Amino acid sequence: MEETQPVPRVGVVLFVLKGKSVLLGRRRASIGESTFALPGGHLEFGESFEECGARELMEETGLEMGKADFLTVTNKVFLDKSKHCHYVIVFLRAVLADPNQVPQNPEPDKCDGWDWYDWDNLPQPLFSTLDEMVRSGFNPFPST
Numbered sequence: 452m453e454e455t456q457p458v459p460r461v462g463v464v465l466f467v468l469k470g471k472s473v474l475l476g477r478r479r480a481s482i483g484e485s486t487f488a489l490p491g492g493h494l495e496f497g498e499s500f501e502e503c504g505a506r507e508l509m510e511e512t513g514l515e516m517g518k519a520d521f522l523t524v525t526n527k528v529f530l531d532k533s534k535h536c537h538y539v540i541v542f543l544r545a546v547l548a549d550p551n552q553v554p555q556n557p558e559p560d561k562c563d564g565w566d567w568y569d570w571d572n573l574p575q576p577l578f579s580t581l582d583e584m585v586r587s588g589f590n591p592f593p594s595t
């Protein structure tokens with residue numbers, strides 16, 4: 452019997468920028484377990500990319516998204532572990548509505564906690580897709 456392949460899903464993740472730092476959290480999840488990743492998650496029915504990003508940011512960090520704009524998109528099949536999955540990941544760049552807001556960790560089963568990391572001194576290991584972008588020289592910061 453042919454093994455049913457999982458259908459591709461859409462994720463929306465955010466480069467939340469603060470000065471030269473970016474918000475990252477260490478994942479506790481099947482995909483990218485123990486790697487440092489951007490906040491974000493599955494696009495839900497009827498959402499715009501920005502609505503999804505704002506919802507996921509609030510759900511995962513308690514932070515309110517301010518201005519956001521589209522950066523790039525990737526298309527990747529994840530074969531790590533037993534759970535094979537295929538994601539189109541939309542990357543937004545965002546700032547906080549209130550730059551003084553402090554990230555919380557309301558989903559401790561999914562993440563060790565959130566912190567700001569200098570782009571020139573990122574923690575390791577990074578989530579695979581983010582690692583590939585960094586290694587390729589990708590820069591999420593607006594050109595001044």
Ligand SMILES: CC(C)CCOP(=O)(O)OP(=O)(O)O
Nearest residue numbers: 462480482491492493538540
């Ligand atoms: C692989 C990823 C970029 C897309 C899914 O993200 P996620 O596992 O954080 O999903 P949720 O936040 O929606 O649980």
Ligand SMILES: [Mg+2]
Nearest residue numbers: 491492507511
């Ligand atoms: Mg989420």
Ligand SMILES: [Mg+2]
Nearest residue numbers: 490491492511
């Ligand atoms: Mg998530």
Ligand SMILES: [Mg+2]
Nearest residue numbers: 491492493507
């Ligand atoms: Mg979700």
